[in-house]
Amino acid sequence: RGGETRVGVERMFGLMDRFLKSDPSSLQKDILDHVEYTVARSRFSFDDFEAYQALAHSVRDRLIERWHDTQLHFKKKDPKRIYFLSMEFLMGRSLSNSAINLGIRDQYADALKELGFEFEVLAEQEGDAALGNGGLARLSACQMDSLATMDYPAWGYGLRYQYGLFRQVILDGYQHEQPDYWLNFGNPWEIERVHVTYPVKFYGTVEDENFNGGKRKVWLPGETVEAVAYDNPIPGHGTRNTITLRLWAAKPSDQIDMESYNTGDYINAVVNRQRAETISSVLYPDDRSYQGKELRLKQQYFFVSASLQDIIRRFKDSHSNFDDFPEKVALQLNDTHPSFAIAEVMRVLVDEEHLDWNRAWDIVCKIFSFTTHTVLPEGLEKVPVDLLESLLPRHLQIIYDINFDYIEELKKRIGLDYDRLSRMSIVEDGAIKSIRMANLAIVCSHTVNGVSRVHSELLKTRVFKDFYELWPHKFDYKTNGVTQRRWIVVSNPSLSALISKWLGTEAWIRDVDLLAGLQEQAANADLHEEWRMVRKVNKMRLAEYIEAMSGVKVSVSAMFDVQIKRIHEYKRQLLNVLGIIHRYDCIKNMEKSDRTKVVPRVCIIGGKAAPGYEIARKIIKLCNAVAEKINNDPDVGDLLKLVFIPDYNVSVAELVIPGADLSQHISTAGHEASGxxxxxxxxxxxxxxxTEDGSTVEIMEEIGKDNMFLFGAKMHEVPALREKGPTLKVPLQFARVVRYVM
Ligand code: 4GP
Structure with a gap:
């Protein structure tokens, strides 16, 4: 550590010349240096992709400066830290978002122009980081942006999957899945921390050992895998706060198993060790149902164990008494997926730190809070006891012990109501004995939140009714939000400029409530005209994309009617397609003179189906079959088009949303937790x-009933309608197609 002498420190500061500069010529020099030394191309010959790589590294340098400062600041201040544990983060691209949040996007654009490059074009070279499935995962990404912007001392923890969400290719109308090896061309946004590694253990047995005149449990694991940290700095907007998203990758452990090497089968021994890497190799592509897959459980425990070792290490750096733990640590469980963290904290405190059980339990009850994202019963994870017993034998014992104490307490509170006791138990008896992860999370968390007011009501009155009656104080809701940084500033720069101009400030980029200021100009014809122009340009961009992806030419003067989201029965893309068939049929049967009254419409649908979800796959096929028919009917022409946009992801959403005139959110009422x-x-x-579902109820309160097209049955009407059965008639010419596909 010779550098830490006074002279050494001064010399270092002198050489660093403080922070990197962001004037055009410094940026140009920086980019070219990265072309030469990082990308290792000649500065006289490099293509768009190489320019993107150099640009990304230049932005990353500036991120790293702030990131170091942030870490140092929080280390000194030692505030309570928020740890957000999530199996999924759907980050999308990083370049524009980072440059904008750092406040230097325009400087880069100018600098690049002189070098003969367009910022926008280079930004499109970046692939999406798709380490998640749907809403839950994109919410995590938005939350990271907001936590950074709002100056929270927050950390995100997750898994660095080598294969993100599959790429969707449409062949003959059907969805085909292709692997997304997103790291193929490197990832400039992450920093591998070779020294931040932790052993994660699996399998083995639990033995009793003599300790302090009594007995204690000792877990003798059968397999050890190494977790290596990859840090992704997340910059806030208009602040230097730059927080960390730490993702774990699995590597074979350093501990050499002499046994297998001594048997002489060197090659097999190496190959077996290499298997460790499969833990973080692939994201499960199902949203909501993951029951009983060993690899999935391994992933869950792997990231939870590594994260907690890291969190506890950080705590112990400046604290010696675990009673202070709840003052310094808040652990947010993003759905039930990271719930093993509860048993893991108990294990570490009791088995490794030797706290007595009650003291450890007291700490656990103060640190966890739990967000649930679903109302669907299949979304509530269950883990078969058999599987857990072999994979994490000590954790199973701990969960049993927690359950025992809890049920005893429960009996005192509610008496011997065995039905209710069995419903509320963490352990489900039945053909397959299992652990109910949601029950575990509720019992041990101080707060359980739904993601909209309606969702929270459903949790209280249906999904978790028993628990709500017992602990009403635990239940709360936090209606989801999205970050305007990505969903206006990055994805719709022209609208962003328009808003700043008319509000006379950019402050809305940090404080979304300021958008309400536009109300004063609501009747201003100039504003309308400018906004219409912005929309038109965005529609042209989208129309070009549609033609490139699907070969369908669409007219920008038609209404763009969009439904983009995961394909799910409850989200009712099928109903949308049936509606389109009906519209087509109406046009066909219309007098020619009446057709002039029809508003031309381009229906756009996009989304992925979980590979094992047959009906969802068929909905995609149906959509493509109907599109084929309609789009090739010259008699209908521009009056109606249907386009299925393949491989829907964050970047596609950034392109589609600014160009949409109408968007559909038509879930069966009572099914969309938020949206x-x-x-x-x-x-x-x-x-x-x-539909009046999830967050739309609250949106309607904000914008007023007149500004939204309310659709379909209300929640309380749904059961009777289900009883009655379908009433919709599909026209004959399509009935065959529907029957054939479905
Ligand atoms: C989704 C919900 O379906 C959606 O309503 C909500 O807005 C979103 O989470 C964020 O809270 N759930 C999932 C999932 O994505 O995997 O359960």
Whole structure:
């Protein structure tokens, strides 16, 4: 540590010349240096992708400066830290967002122009980081941006999957899945921390050992895997706060198993060790149902164990008494997926730190809070006891012990109501004995939140009714939000400029409530005209994309009617397609003279189906089959088009949303926990056609009933309608197609 002498420190500061400069010629020099030394191309010959790589590294340098400062600041201040544990983060691209949040996007654009490059074009070279499935995962990404912007001392923890969400390719109308090896061309946004590694253990046995005149449990694991940290700095907007998203990758452990090497089968021994890496190799592509897959459980425990070792290490750096732990640590469970963290904290405190059980339990009850994202019963994870017993034998014992104490306490509170006791138990007896992860999370968390007011009501009155009656104080809701940084500033720069101009400030980029100031100009014809122009340009961009992706030419003067989200029965893309068939049929049967009254419409649908979800896959096929028919009917022409946009992801959403006139959020009432797509469309000035479900109820209160097209049955009407059965008639010519596909 010779550098830490006074002279050494002064010399270092002198050489660093403080922070990197962001004037055009410094940026140009920086980019070219990265072309030469990082990308290792000649500065006289490099293509767009190489320019993107150099640009990304130049932005990353500036991120790193702030990131170091942030870490140092929080280390000194030692505030309570928020740890957000999530199996999924759907980050999308990073370049524009980072440059904008650092406040130097325009400087880069100018600098690049002189070098003969366009910022926008280079930004499109970046692939999406798709380490998640749907709403839950994109919410995590938005939350990281907001935590950074709002100056929170926050950390995100997750998994660095080598394969993100599959790429969707449409062949003959059917979805085909292709692996997304997103790291193929390197990832400039992450920093590998070779020295931040932790052993994660699996399998083995639990033995009793003599300790302090009594007995204690000792877990003798059968397999050890190494977790290596990859840090992704997340910059806030208008602040130097730059927080960390730490993702773990699995590597074979350093501990050499002499046994297998001594048997002489060197090659097999190496190959076996290499298997460790499979833990973080692939994201499960199902949203909501993951029951009983060993690899999935391994992933869950792997990231939880590494994260907690890291969190506890950080705590112990400046604290010696675990009673202070709840003052310094808040652990947010993003759905039930990271719930093993509860048993893991108990294990570490009791088995490794030797706290007595009650003291450890007291600490656990103060540090966890739990967000649930679903109302669907299949979304509530269950882990078969058999599997857990072999994979994490000590954790199973701990969960049993927690359950025992809890049920005893429960009996005192509610008496011997065995039905209710069995419903509320963490352990489910039955053909397959399992652990109910949601029950574990509720019992041990101080707060359980739904993601909209309606969702929270459903949790209290249906999904977790028993628990609500017992602990009403635990239940709360936090209606989801989205970040305007990504969903206006990055994705719709022209609208962003328009808003800043008319509000006379950019402060809305940090404080979204300021958008309400536009109300004063609501009747201003100039504003309308400018906004219409912005929309038109965005529609042209989208129309070009549609033609490139699907070969369909669409007219920008038609209404763009969009439904983009995961394909799910409850989200009712099927109903949308049936509606389109009906519209087509009406046009066909119309007098020619009446057709002039029809508003031309381009229906756009996009989304991925979980590979094992047959009906969802068929909905995609149906959509493509109907599109084929309609788009090739010259008699209908521009009056109606249907486009299925393949491989829907964050970047596609950034392109589609600003160009939409109408967007559909037509889930069966009572099924969408919140929904966040609606908010993104809304902030881009798009009209909503929506059921009264999830967040739309609250959106309607904000914008007024007159500004939304309410659709379909209300929640209380749904059961009777289900009873009655279908009433919709599909026209004959399509009935065959529907029957054939479905
Ligand atoms: C989703 C919900 O379906 C959606 O309503 C909500 O807006 C979003 O989470 C964020 O809270 N759930 C999932 C999931 O994505 O995997 O359960």
């Amino acid at each position: 966040t797509g609606s908010m993104k469309f809304l902030m881009n000035g798009c009209l909503l056609l929506a």
